[in-house]
Amino acid sequence: MHGYAYAAATIAAFFCITHFFHRRLSCRHPLLTDYPILGMLPQLLFNLSRVHDFLTEILKVGTGDFTGPWFTNMNYLITIDPINVHHILSKSFHNYVKGPHFRDIFQAFGDGIFTVDSEPWKYNRDLFHSLFKHKSFEVFLEKTIHNKVRNSLLPVLDYLHQQGCVVDLQDVFNRFTFDNICSIVLGNDPSCLSIDFPEVAIEKAFNQAEESIFYRHVVPRCVWKLQKWLQIGQEKKMTEACKTLDQFIHACIASKREDLSMYKENEKGEAHVDFLTSLMREEAHEDKFLRDAVFNLFVAGRDTITSALTWFFWLVATNPLAEAKILQEMKDKFGTNIEKSSLGVLNVEEVKKLVYLHGAICESLRLFPPIPFERKQAIEADMLPSGHGVDPGTTMLFFMYAMGRLEEIWGEDCLEFKPERWISQKGGIVYVPSYKFIAFNAGPRTCLGKDLSFIQIKMVAAFILSNYRVQVVEGFVATPSLSIVLLMKDGLKVKITKREH
Ligand code: HEM
Incomplete structure (x- = not known):
């Protein structure tokens, strides 16, 4: 018995030591500590509240492995090297897929x-x-935004000016974009943006689903799977959020089917050009396909x-020089005609003329890309241009937030908000390849x-800046949220005052 125990202990020790050394040898990231059993997870969790900046510091040093706890399947190859990203997203596109884990x-x-x-x-x-x-889709989009700005944003901002109170501008934008996307995709405006700021369950459910998806990235798979099975914690919230969303979307699809059959009878269908209507007219799709679309x-839009919008307004409000230049450009291009010509809202052709504003938006998307990171899974073995080997099935993570702050792409002043870096000597927009300016993905x-x-x-x-002054409240600290979309954790607290024309 004693002999068996001794042999078992020796074998166990052998496996532990070889596993430990194997992990040490394959731990290619120099700044991450690979703890026995727990891998690099403790360091990540310790820095979770500032995870984007933490990963920027780590990844500036180079590409490498992130090893999760034993038996958790949380092993990633992490990179922000633009040449690697170009390879993954474009050159070897067919080898890097979303995959079953995604x-x-x-x-x-x-x-x-x-x-x-x-x-x-x-x-x-x-x-x-x-x-x-x-x-016709662009025309529909322009008309929808125009109406939403005139009929909802303007009264709400005027009301906030009159009240003189502090408001969460991110919440205003959330309501604005929710109404807009409902109008564009479903042809139906739920009126979330109004002066009484109503509670909207669907909107909350979307936020919850995104938060829970982020959580699935930072806890071991077996943990969230168990939570899902037991229906506790984040996973319970996720299930409830999805139920609310599915009910809403399916109800919209059913009512659209009814509308369409009525329109067919009355032959009045042509007036509708929202996305769902176009999709349903295209060919007969099943409800599941329409729900997923x-x-x-x-989420995309x-x-x-x-x-x-939120990060852009925070950056502009805290950089008065850039704000003055945006206003000057609008004055130079349109004089004081904005109010008269288009009821204060510029149209598509007019906004295309605003080069400095375009540069300021690119600069904001560089520093705060709405989708801060992405994942891909390798199908076959490969070698990245940086020399790192990729095994079949490896999950790759690359971080757009960190890539926007990489000195080798943007120079020493990469942390500064400088719309000028986007303006060429001829007064156009500087072209930056999409694998470097990665906010919209590449390939x-x-x-x-x-x-x-x-x-x-x-x-x-253009509408808000030319009509209102947005002042960030004193002492407010903008902190990125922990989610798959880079929102502000505590919203954006501002005061709105009307500009005198
Ligand atoms: C500032 C706004 C936006 C940013 C920064 C952005 C960024 C991105 C990124 C990074 C991806 C790749 C995601 C992935 O593969 O995991 C993506 C894909 C996509 N985006 Fe956007 N997006 C924005 C707005 C929109 C809007 C308004 C729409 C449509 C209404 C849209 C539609 C899509 C679609 C359909 C895809 C999937 C493309 C594919 O997989 O082939 N996006 N977007």
Whole structure:
């Protein structure tokens, strides 16, 4: 018996030592400590409240392995090297897919464009692309934003000016973009943005689902799987949020089907050009396909714009020189005609003329990319341009937030907000390849809503800046939230006052 125990102890010790040394040898990241059993997770959790800046410091030093606790499957190859990112997203696009782990974590997205690969992705991409690029869609978008600004944003901002109270501008944008995306995707405006700031369960449910997805990135898979099975903690919240969202989306699809059959009878259908209507007219899709398409577009087109607007306004409000230049450009281009010509809201052709504003938005997206990180899974073994080997099945993480703060791309002043870096000597916009300015992704899966985003952000930014002064309250500290979309943790606390024209 004694002999068996001795042999077992020796074998166990042998496995522990070889495992420990194997982990040491494969621990290629010099700044991360690989603790026995727990791997590098403690260091990550210890820095969770400042995770984006922590990873920026780590990844500036180079590409490397992140090793999670034993038996948790939390092992990643992490990089911000633009040449590696170019390789993953473009040159070897077919070898780096979203993969089954991604679909598992992003389960709420169903089989929508964000989560699927190969043929189903291509089908979704071509379909979305054909609907987005239609001129009538741009016209519909312009009209929707114009009406929302005139009929909701303006009265709310005027009300806030009259009240003189502190408001969370991120909440205002959240409501604005939620109404907008509902109008654009479903053709139905839930009126979240109004002076009584109503509680909207769907909007809250979206935020919850995104928070829970982020949580799945930072706890071992077996832990969140167990929580899901037991229906406790974040996973319980996730299930409830998804239930609320599904009920809402399915109700919209059912009512749209009814509308469409009525329109068919009355032959009045042509007036509707929202996304769901176009999709349903295109061909007969099942409800599941429509649900996933709607859900994916809601996440793609709502929080990203809220995030972009919130960080943009914080940066502009805290950089008075840049604000003065944006105002000057609008004055130079349109004089005092804005109010008269377009009821204070510029149209698509007009906002395209605002180069400095465009530069300021790019600068804000560089420093605070709404999607701060992405993951891909390798199908076959590969070698990254940095010389790091990739095994089949390896999960790669790359961090857009950190890439926007990389000295080798942006220079020594990379932490400063300088819209000028985007303005060429001839007064145009400086071209930066998308694998360096990565906010909209790069390669075949580049964001389909990039142009629509600039239109939307510019129309809103030009309207607010030319009509109101936004002052960040004293002592406010802008902290990124822990979510898959980079929002502000405590919102953006400001005071709004009307500008005298
Ligand atoms: C500032 C705003 C936006 C930013 C920064 C942004 C960024 C991104 C990024 C990083 C991706 C890649 C995500 C991934 O593969 O995991 C993406 C994909 C996508 N975006 Fe955007 N997005 C924005 C707005 C929009 C809008 C307004 C729409 C549409 C209404 C949109 C539609 C899409 C779609 C459909 C994809 C999937 C493309 C594919 O996988 O082929 N985005 N976006």
